Amino acid sequence: MEKSLHLEIVTPDKLVLSEQVDYVGAPGFEGEFGVLPSHIPFLSALAIGSLYYKANGKTHHVFVSGGFAEVSDNKVTVLAESAERAEDIDIDRARKAKDRAEQRLAQIKEKVDHARAQAALQRALARMRVRGNA
Structure with missing residues (x-):
């Protein structure tokens, strides 16, 4: 069994992120889901929210605004409308x-409006x- 996934x-x-990780948690449209190494393949629509991943004993957060996540061949590929690492979020801009x-x-x-x-x-x-979790 694999010990990490991409x-x-x-x-x-x-390209916002490309890393080997131990775990991925994502805001699926139907609810949050988690992916460990050797997970079965699937595809999910993403909701607006916080995607997080664990690597080297640390948890990291990424804001995602919709899109899709595909799990296949020990890889999680997220195609998002927009995404920002927590440390890259301008909190003043978000508040405004x-x-x-x-x-x-x-x-x-x-x-419509x-x-x-x-x-x-x-x-x-x-x-x-997400920025608060950085």
């Missing part, structure tokens, strides 16, 4: 985005939670 997180803009989204939600008249503002708020709050 984690790769990719966005349309860049949260404030803007809350203001928009207080003034919304159309459902409400959904966009709600999604922006979820992203800002998730970034703040």
